[in-house]
Amino acid sequence: MRLLPAADRMPAPWKNGGGTTWEIAAQPPGAGLDAFDWRLSIAQVATDGPFSVFPGVDRVLTVIAGAGLRLTIEGLGEGQGEVVLDEASKPLPFPGDAAASATLDGGPIRDLNLMVRRGAWRGSVRRIDGAATITAEARVSVLVALAPARAGDQVMAAEDALILDPHATLTVDGRLLLIGIDPA
Known part of the structure; x- marks a missing residue:
């Protein structure tokens, strides 16, 4: 990460x-x-x-x-x-x-x-509110905190972003966006 x-x-x-x-x-x-x-x-x-x-x-x-x-x-x-x-x-x-x-x-x-x-890439954005377990399924997976949040052991300030390791699974807690970017 x-x-x-x-x-x-x-x-x-x-x-x-x-x-x-x-x-x-x-x-x-x-x-x-x-x-x-x-x-x-x-x-x-x-x-x-x-x-x-x-x-x-x-x-x-x-x-x-x-x-x-x-x-x-x-x-x-x-x-x-x-x-x-x-x-x-x-x-x-x-x-x-x-x-x-x-x-x-x-x-x-x-x-x-x-x-x-x-035609080259496709993207998605998903809201997360509260505690959840997520998996980085996209070629590029990014978490963005909308308020102070936690992703695994990482504490995030508002608007901090975290580029996730491919296929990583982690527990998150807070108001976040999970962004996925894949080849088309």
Whole structure:
């Protein structure tokens, strides 16, 4: 296991300049916003506005703090264009090349964003609340703490990430996200 402390992350502007993001991990390491195979990050959404467009990328968006947002996504089909997301919502997969914009429901939010290159990788995000036993089944498995938590013997601060060893099984306790990234 490898701990990636939240305190070590550097802020960077969104691709469209409309907000701030903190990269947790990417493949290849240090890849730019147009050159990654996959990317896991946390973003601060402080104002209403458009999301960055990522052609050829699939996204999974998970609200991790704040009152929530209304996400309007073009091209999802009738009745599926607007989605309301908050801290209890299931992670939302959607195409990164679809035009999307957010309206905040009560102030700034933070979200976790998993992006994978379509056709090469696939990703999933699962919420964990409380004690559970998990197994790292994906090629890359990452735990992200949403509040102070424990993973095995590792104590995690809020927004710390832990890259798990392949096939590792461990007991976790807290509010966490389990991210899985596999070849397509």
